Amino acid sequence: MLIFEKGCTGRFATSQAPKVAAEVTGISDDFLRKSPAKLPQVSELQAVRHFTNLSRKNFSIDTQFYPLGSCTMKYNPRGAHRAASLPGFLSRHPLAPESHSQGYLACVYDLQQVLKEVTGMSGVSLCPMAGAQGEFAGVAMIKAYHEAREDFDRCEIIVPEAAHGTNPATAVMCGYKVREIPVKSCGDIDLDALKLAVGPQTAGIMMTNPSTCGVFERQIEEIAKTVHDAGGLLYYDGANLNAILGKVRPGDMGFDVLHMNLHKTFATPHGGGGPGSGPVAVGDRLLPYLPTPIVGCDESESSVKRYHWVEEADMPNSIGRLSAFMGNAGIILRAYIYATLLGREGLHRVGEFSTLNANYMAKLMSNAGFDLAYKDRLATHEFIITMSRQSKEMGVTAMDFAKRLLDFGYHAPTTYFPLLVPECLLIEPTETESIDEIEGYVAAMVAIQKEAEASADSLKGAPFNQSVRRLDDVKAARELDVAYSAE
Amino acid sequence: MPFIPHTDKDIQKMLSTIGVQSIDELFSEIPSQLRSKPLDAVPEGLSEMEMMRLMQERAEQDAGALCFIGAGAYEHHIPAAVWDVASRGEFLTAYTPYQAEASQGTLQLVYEFQTMMCELTGLDVSNASLYDGASGLAEAVLMSIRANRKSKSKKVLVAGSLHPTYKKVVEDIVSNQGIELDELSVDYASMSIDHASLNEFEGNDYAAVVIPQPNFMGTLEDVNTLTNWAHDNGFLVIGVVNPVSLALIAPPGEWGEAGADIAVGEGQPLGIPLASGGPYFGFICCKSKLVRQLPGRIIGRTVDLEGKEGFTLTLQAREQHIRRSKATSNICTNQGLAVTAATIFMTMVGFEGLSRVAKACHANAFALTEKLKNIPGVKLRSPAAFFHEFVIEIDAGSKQVLEFMAEEGILAGFDVSTCSPELSNCVLVCVTEVKTNADLELFVASLSRAIEDRGEV
Numbered sequence A: 001m002l003i004f005e006k007g008c009t010g011r012f013a014t015s016q017a018p019k020v021a022a023e024v025t026g027i028s029d030d031f032l033r034k035s036p037a038k039l040p041q042v043s044e045l046q047a048v049r050h051f052t053n054l055s056r057k058n059f060s061i062d063t064q065f066y067p068l069g070s071c072t073m074k075y076n077p078r079g080a081h082r083a084a085s086l087p088g089f090l091s092r093h094p095l096a097p098e099s100h101s102q103g104y105l106a107c108v109y110d111l112q113q114v115l116k117e118v119t120g121m122s123g124v125s126l127c128p129m130a131g132a133q134g135e136f137a138g139v140a141m142i143k144a145y146h147e148a149r150e151d152f153d154r155c156e157i158i159v160p161e162a163a164h165g166t167n168p169a170t171a172v173m174c175g176y177k178v179r180e181i182p183v184k185s186c187g188d189i190d191l192d193a194l195k196l197a198v199g200p201q202t203a204g205i206m207m208t209n210p211s212t213c214g215v216f217e218r219q220i221e222e223i224a225k226t227v228h229d230a231g232g233l234l235y236y237d238g239a240n241l242n243a244i245l246g247k248v249r250p251g252d253m254g255f256d257v258l259h260m261n262l263h264k265t266f267a268t269p270h271g272g273g274g275p276g277s278g279p280v281a282v283g284d285r286l287l288p289y290l291p292t293p294i295v296g297c298d299e300s301e302s303s304v305k306r307y308h309w310v311e312e313a314d315m316p317n318s319i320g321r322l323s324a325f326m327g328n329a330g331i332i333l334r335a336y337i338y339a340t341l342l343g344r345e346g347l348h349r350v351g352e353f354s355t356l357n358a359n360y361m362a363k364l365m366s367n368a369g370f371d372l373a374y375k376d377r378l379a380t381h382e383f384i385i386t387m388s389r390q391s392k393e394m395g396v397t398a399m400d401f402a403k404r405l406l407d408f409g410y411h412a413p414t415t416y417f418p419l420l421v422p423e424c425l426l427i428e429p430t431e432t433e434s435i436d437e438i439e440g441y442v443a444a445m446v447a448i449q450k451e452a453e454a455s456a457d458s459l460k461g462a463p464f465n466q467s468v469r470r471l472d473d474v475k476a477a478r479e480l481d482v483a484y485s486a487e
Numbered sequence B: 001m002p003f004i005p006h007t008d009k010d011i012q013k014m015l016s017t018i019g020v021q022s023i024d025e026l027f028s029e030i031p032s033q034l035r036s037k038p039l040d041a042v043p044e045g046l047s048e049m050e051m052m053r054l055m056q057e058r059a060e061q062d063a064g065a066l067c068f069i070g071a072g073a074y075e076h077h078i079p080a081a082v083w084d085v086a087s088r089g090e091f092l093t094a095y096t097p098y099q100a101e102a103s104q105g106t107l108q109l110v111y112e113f114q115t116m117m118c119e120l121t122g123l124d125v126s127n128a129s130l131y132d133g134a135s136g137l138a139e140a141v142l143m144s145i146r147a148n149r150k151s152k153s154k155k156v157l158v159a160g161s162l163h164p165t166y167k168k169v170v171e172d173i174v175s176n177q178g179i180e181l182d183e184l185s186v187d188y189a190s191m192s193i194d195h196a197s198l199n200e201f202e203g204n205d206y207a208a209v210v211i212p213q214p215n216f217m218g219t220l221e222d223v224n225t226l227t228n229w230a231h232d233n234g235f236l237v238i239g240v241v242n243p244v245s246l247a248l249i250a251p252p253g254e255w256g257e258a259g260a261d262i263a264v265g266e267g268q269p270l271g272i273p274l275a276s277g278g279p280y281f282g283f284i285c286c287k288s289k290l291v292r293q294l295p296g297r298i299i300g301r302t303v304d305l306e307g308k309e310g311f312t313l314t315l316q317a318r319e320q321h322i323r324r325s326k327a328t329s330n331i332c333t334n335q336g337l338a339v340t341a342a343t344i345f346m347t348m349v350g351f352e353g354l355s356r357v358a359k360a361c362h363a364n365a366f367a368l369t370e371k372l373k374n375i376p377g378v379k380l381r382s383p384a385a386f387f388h389e390f391v392i393e394i395d396a397g398s399k400q401v402l403e404f405m406a407e408e409g410i411l412a413g414f415d416v417s418t419c420s421p422e423l424s425n426c427v428l429v430c431v432t433e434v435k436t437n438a439d440l441e442l443f444v445a446s447l448s449r450a451i452e453d454r455g456e457v
Helices: A044-055 A079-085 A102-119 A131-148 A166-173 A191-197 A220-229 A282-287 A329-367 A388-394 A396-409 A434-454 A456-460 A475-476 B006-016 B023-027 B049-061 B080-086 B102-120 B133-147 B164-176 B195-201 B223-232 B288-293 B320-326 B334-373 B398-407 B437-456
Strands: A124-126 A154-159 A177-181 A202-205 A234-240 A255-258 A280-282 A295-297 A306-310 A383-386 A425-429 B153-160 B180-184 B208-212 B236-241 B262-266 B282-286 B299-302 B309-313 B378-380 B391-394 B426-430
Touching: A044 A079, A044 B080, A079 A282, A079 A329, A079 B049, A079 B164, A079 B378, A102 A124, A102 A255, A102 A306, A102 B049, A124 A295, A131 A166, A131 A202, A131 A234, A131 A282, A131 B164, A154 A166, A154 B133, A166 A177, A166 A202, A166 B023, A166 B164, A177 A191, A191 A220, A191 B164, A202 A220, A202 B288, A220 A234, A255 B282, A280 A282, A280 A434, A329 A425, A329 A434, A329 B006, A329 B023, A329 B049, A388 A434, A396 A425, A396 A434, A396 A456, A434 A456, A434 B437, A456 B023, A456 B426, A475 B299, A475 B426, B006 B023, B006 B133, B080 B299, B080 B334, B102 B153, B102 B282, B102 B299, B102 B309, B102 B334, B102 B398, B133 B164, B133 B262, B133 B288, B153 B164, B164 B180, B180 B195, B195 B223, B208 B223, B334 B378, B334 B426, B398 B426, B398 B437
Parallel strands: A154 A177, A154 A202, A202 A234, A234 A255, B153 B180, B153 B208, B208 B236, B236 B262
Antiparallel strands: A124 A280, A255 A280, A295 A306, A383 A425, B262 B282, B299 B309, B378 B391, B391 B426
């Protein structure tokens, strides 16, 4: 039942608004609203109960194992949420003077330093509000770099076919054409194709490493050399940074610019679809172009650190601003707190244990008879199984398995991505899951396989015990209903 | 090991199952010369107790001021239940609702949010949110270029009275696609768009005109005249609005004869704390004929295979994960949790509560302007038609006076003197429903002392 179908005319949470309506003076009738908006009319308790009950229809990390590939659904420490919600942080106005902002600025500055170290880059800006905006900032910096050198012919961004959809979409938002290159059957980029693709028109290449195939790109040094020799730059999509945190740094691999997803690697909550945060880090060449504001620090003789904003006036070549203030400040705080709780030893362990969990889970799956897409390779923090065989032999698809998993109390893996592996499930357990959950998940997959063998049709109706059964997406798009109307 | 549950026994079992001797062996495909050294620049880890102490100290450094700054972020009362419910793990730690059957809570909530935003703005459709108001406006500008089929230019007209940072963000984002912005000039006597200058732009080809309501200086624009003028010239109208103000003033869908085509804005006033500028959320609504050009997630109502009502992501053919380089935008993640809070906020206060909040904001701001009239050397520059922000000119010098008041714990407003030569020594002051008469008296007393102090220099 929708909230609009509850309550009655005239009801609202009266203790949450001024007791009486003040008089309005100085605004002429022409400017005033003529009729009320039809917002819900319920009591405070009705509101609390409605949304609490809605929350119970969600899967979440707090309630289920959620091995969504490429999304890094790890535990989000409550301590980070609590500390970032301290009143001093919540009540600080974004335009408060520096004298009233030293606590917040210190956290931002410290996180900039941590991110520089773990990525092996020279400078960081925390402005981008999501991974996709980080990508935008990164590619805009590549563009600004070429334009500053009056190298105006570079109009193409190279993207491997396994890339996230945001990569080509970002390149276009920055005014570039996209050239896709193939990936070989072992999961590595087709280097010959890359060598043919690069030239004076190449602005850069966008890559994830490990790639979305769940394997480490072994030819990365040669790729970097090929692109750099052609005059292009290398963009690192940090979606999979969790796999290599503390093990290998993008800066050392030859990347010029990258974005990180703090909502993945640094354990900030995904919030049902954001807010995220997508800081960018750059090597020396792109330092002048970082988006602003950034936080700087003066260490005076008195050893009291003073933090200050670095604005576009201080960085005239900056690609500029991406938000009204400085990005998703509260997410930046949570990521800083997470890094503080882990420390240098803990950050090293992230890559190690996410990789251990994925390889263990991949091995169990393989032992149970499932087909790994890249069986001759080591898994990274995630791996792909393909349901092609089940699909051909029994007519049971990856989506059927995914939906049935929900009934077993497990969130589905990422389905049908990357696009180049047919009937695929991309599985990322993350380092915060225990061996118990991993074994339970594999057991559920085995049970579903047995169900499929007994009756393929039975899986077509899955899920069976969720709040709804499989939904009609075609009807949703054809008979568009995106807002409730009482009529 | 923080947040890593593995015992030694687990690790041994896992390694032997995989068939390797050590965890390090799992990284053998990475060229050895690339392997990273210890992260020496990162400090050692803290326990939660130690971390809380550090963060409490830092939070306290920033706490305690009485804040009259607005300029795009506004302090309002937030019912306790809003974030208590929004912070439930089931909302906080869920992902984007790709698996609809496991995400009906978030999906239904966003459908309800979309409905509320349509109601507030008077438009037909809303998306599930954008990052913030400023970047949301950039998306609206890109959308207008795609949507206005009659316009051949890649140009958009922007009111000079728009928030200067919004203008900067839009420029920095859309210029990468070769889109140009021209500016409608401001009449600083009325603190609004100079209508006398409109004829300069007639006959030109623009995809849209961007009109803020209220504008950056807090003044209400004559949006009816401006909307009709824009439509007569074939321009789409993009309204940039404050959602709380819409409980009091006319919504974009009712501007002029035909209404604005797109409304966009900062959702922060709807239950989101100031929190150093984010996470907030941008909202965007439009007329139904433009829905296929909307960027970002949209939730639709449908049925399941038993005919039961359910909710799902829809019109995904616009989006990057399907359309890749041909998508309407690269946006995927938006600001789901902030939208969750805003939806609960709007539900609790309802229209009656929201309109009382809006009226109290205006009345309190008006009350402060009345008190300021008695202070020599302070001039009210705004006309009476403002929402909850106004501009004052301080002869004693805006920068120095603001610094003096900040030392007394009062953040008196945003210094707009750098925004235009016409606003020399001017401060943009915001008063919302949370301010009491005693707060206003503190403001007046501190301002008087600051001016007196300057007089003695």
